[in-house]
Amino acid sequence: MKRIILALLTVISLVPFLLSLVGSLEEPQVQSQLQLSQTNLLLQASAWQGKETSGAWGETLQKALLESQPQQAGLKQYETASQELTTYLDRLKIESTTLGSPDTSNGQSSPLQTVIAKNQITLDQIKINLGLLQQQQNQMDQALDTWRSVLTHGQSNGQKIAAVLIALGQGETISPDAEKIIDTQLKGWFRWQALAELYRRQGNVQAPDQVCQTPACVDLEAEVERASQQALVKLALLNSLPLLGGGVGVLLVIGLLLQWALGRENAVLATNATTKWNTPWHWETTWQVLVVGFFFPSQIVLPLVVGVLPLPLANLSLLGKAFYVLGTYGAIATVGLGVLFLSLKDFRPLPQDWFTFRPNLQALLWGLGGYLVALPLVVVVSLVNQEIWQGQGGSNPLLSLALDSQNWLVLAIFFFTAAVLAPVFEEIIFRGFLLPALTRYFPVSVAIILSSLLFAIAHLNVSEILPLFVLGSVLGLVYTRSRNLLSSIILHSLWNSGTLLSLFILGGG
Numbered sequence: 001m002k003r004i005i006l007a008l009l010t011v012i013s014l015v016p017f018l019l020s021l022v023g024s025l026e027e028p029q030v031q032s033q034l035q036l037s038q039t040n041l042l043l044q045a046s047a048w049q050g051k052e053t054s055g056a057w058g059e060t061l062q063k064a065l066l067e068s069q070p071q072q073a074g075l076k077q078y079e080t081a082s083q084e085l086t087t088y089l090d091r092l093k094i095e096s097t098t099l100g101s102p103d104t105s106n107g108q109s110s111p112l113q114t115v116i117a118k119n120q121i122t123l124d125q126i127k128i129n130l131g132l133l134q135q136q137q138n139q140m141d142q143a144l145d146t147w148r149s150v151l152t153h154g155q156s157n158g159q160k161i162a163a164v165l166i167a168l169g170q171g172e173t174i175s176p177d178a179e180k181i182i183d184t185q186l187k188g189w190f191r192w193q194a195l196a197e198l199y200r201r202q203g204n205v206q207a208p209d210q211v212c213q214t215p216a217c218v219d220l221e222a223e224v225e226r227a228s229q230q231a232l233v234k235l236a237l238l239n240s241l242p243l244l245g246g247g248v249g250v251l252l253v254i255g256l257l258l259q260w261a262l263g264r265e266n267a268v269l270a271t272n273a274t275t276k277w278n279t280p281w282h283w284e285t286t287w288q289v290l291v292v293g294f295f296f297p298s299q300i301v302l303p304l305v306v307g308v309l310p311l312p313l314a315n316l317s318l319l320g321k322a323f324y325v326l327g328t329y330g331a332i333a334t335v336g337l338g339v340l341f342l343s344l345k346d347f348r349p350l351p352q353d354w355f356t357f358r359p360n361l362q363a364l365l366w367g368l369g370g371y372l373v374a375l376p377l378v379v380v381v382s383l384v385n386q387e388i389w390q391g392q393g394g395s396n397p398l399l400s401l402a403l404d405s406q407n408w409l410v411l412a413i414f415f416f417t418a419a420v421l422a423p424v425f426e427e428i429i430f431r432g433f434l435l436p437a438l439t440r441y442f443p444v445s446v447a448i449i450l451s452s453l454l455f456a457i458a459h460l461n462v463s464e465i466l467p468l469f470v471l472g473s474v475l476g477l478v479y480t481r482s483r484n485l486l487s488s489i490i491l492h493s494l495w496n497s498g499t500l501l502s503l504f505i506l507g508g509g
Contacts, residue, residue, distance in 0.1 A: 003284065006291055013295040016303070017460070024461045027088075031386065032081050033400060036126070037506040039074045041238070043189035044231035046070040047224050071136055078130040085123045092116050117155070124150050124158025129190045131165060136193065144169055161185040168197050188231075192224050234505050241498075246379060249372035256373075271481045274444055277436035278351035285343055286437040293339030294429060294458070298332050318405050322413040325398060329417055333425035340433060355432050358484050367490025370478035374471055374495065381470045389463045396461065402503040415500055423492035430455045430472070431479040431488045448476035471495065 096112050127150050134143035147169075150162040164178045175181070182194045196217070203214040260267040306328070316324060344350065402414050430451050438447035452472030456465045479488040 002288075006284070006287055009296050010287075010291050013291060013299045016299045017295060020299075020460045021457070021462060024463070027461075029389065029463050032084060033403060034503075034506060035077055036081055037403060038238070039070075039077045040188050040190075041231050041235055041506065042070045043074055044228050045235050046228075047189060047192065048228035048232055049225060071133060075130070075133040075137055078126060078133055082123065082126050082130055085119060085126060089116065089119050089123060092119065121155050121158065124154040124162075127154075128158065128161055128165065128186070131162075132190050132193050135169065140169060157185060165194060168194070168201060174198070174201065188227075192220065195220055238502060238505050242375065242379070242502075245372055246375045249375040249377075252369060252373050253376065268481070269477075272444075272483060273481070275480075276439035276444060277353055279437050279440035280347045280351065281344070281437070283437075283441065286434065289336075289340050289343050289429075289433060290454075293336040293343070294332075297335045301335075302328060302332060318401065318407065318410050319413075321401055322405075322410045322417075325401070326413050326417050326421075329421060329425075333421060336425060336429060340429070353483050354436065355428070356484055357486050359486055360484075363482065363484045363486040364490060366478050366482040366484065366487035367494065370474050370487070370491040371494040371498075374474040374491070377474065378467050378470050382467045385463065385466045388466075396459065396464070399499070399503060402500055403507045406504075406507055411500070411504060415497070418496040418500055419493045422496060423489045426455070427475070427479075427485055427489045427492055430458075431475055432485050435476055435479065444480055448473055448480060452476055 092112065093116060096116060127146050131143040131146040134140075134146060144166060147162040147166050150158045151166065154162065160181050164175055164181050166172070167174050167178075178198055179195070182191060182198065186194055196212070199214060199216045199220060200212050203212050203217065256267070256269055260269045264270050311324070398414065398418060402411070402418075405411055405414065434454065435447050435451040438450055442450065452469050452475070455472040455475075456468035459465075459468055475488045475491055478491055479485065482488075
């Protein structure tokens with residue numbers, strides 16, 4: 001009877017699970033958004049003149065961190081992003097038409113309509129920025145066409161800024177609130193370009209090579225110098241930390257492989273390489289924990305509970321979404337750990353090495369070393385992965401939320417969720433429980449592969465399966481060799497913390 005119930009729960013859980021996985025094929029990756037954020041930061045940094053610094057030093061710093069032609073590179077990035085998002089939006093609109101007009105008598109839009117509206121706002125912003133890049137590359141006709149498309153098909157805010165930019169570009173009468181519109185609708189380098197053009201018009205500065213000396217121009221120039229210098233510092237942090245860590249990681253990989261090749265028995269990689277765990281339960285218990293403690297609550301129970309609660313998820317503020325992410329993940333983790341505890345109560349005391357948690361220097365070294373090794377491996381795999389999926393395949397929604405946030409409370413909530421709660425829960429389930437349980441039936445190496453594959457698939461985005469599989473394999477390798485759950489938790493926490501730090505730096509750009 002128990003197996004019949006488990007089988008039913010498995011089938012019920014697999015339906016939304018597989019639908020979510022397949023559905024991610026049609027969703028854009030957050031990678032495009034990350035690339036645009038990095039492009040924005042590059043454009044800001046390229047505006048630095050280094051007036052308070054020696055010319056040679058400033059030139060060397062810019063050459064080291066910036067591309068030779070950042071505006072041309074940015075133009076290509078924005079053209080690609082515009083095409084990808086336009087294609088995605090067209091697909092959503094076709095889907096919306098196919099489904100028919102939803103009932104909006106309660107004053108609320110359907111979830112699909114909300115997604116379309118939000119993506120339209122993003123597309124408007126991308127096109128506005130694209131037009132400014134085209135203008136700087138002396139492609140004025142293309143820039144005007146790009147802005148006119150926003151004026152015709154965009155949302156109200158996009159139409160306002162498009163009208164201002166078209167008026168500036170064609171030398172027409174400028175709206176009295178043009179400066180306010182530019183200030184509220186544009187950011188960073190794009191705001192600077194639009195304001196510079198506006199101030200030149202207001203100061204009657206006609207010739208392109210004529211310097212604008214009005215107070216507004218002077219203040220803007222000082223602002224650009226300060227902000228672009230800060231952008232250079234952010235770029236230095238963004239590039240130097242992964243490069244330094246990745247370089248050390250490459251050396252570690254080479255050293256470990258050489259040590260293993262020259263003396264396999266005494267090599268670090270050979271430590272506990274074939275030592276299995278003594279697992280006193282059968283596959284049915286493992287199945288029960290995964291289905292009842294993880295898949296069924298996350299795929300069936302949680303969506304039902306959220307659907308019943310009067311939560312306007314689409315209209316939540318960023319802080320509200322942060323608390324929602326923390327609450328839902330905390331609920332899943334609590335249920336999962338509770339089911340695990342109850343499922344194993346008949347087998348206590350557990351055999352040696354089960355759920356070992358030893359806070360010592362060795363745990364820290366294994367965790368840090370594993371993180372450094374994972375850096376170059378995941379980066380290489382991610383580059384290949386990008387070519388495979390071409391911007392599609394979905395991404396963790398937390399990445400996009402963290403990128404948009406510059407609120408310290410929101411960031412603290414995301415950090416606790418991603419760098420503390422997620423590593424502890426996921427390492428206990430996938431490395432602490434699943435991997436050792438699989439060694440009852442498979443060699444340690446196969447158990448690492450299988451648990452890593454399930455770990456990757458459980459994140460429900462096909463584009464992330466390959467990178468997460470590699471990360472999961474390193475996590476499994478660290479845990480099986482160290483026999484200390486704290487080691488893999490440290491590695492997992494470092495990985496998520498590094499990702500959040502990068503998103504914070506990019507979001508600030």
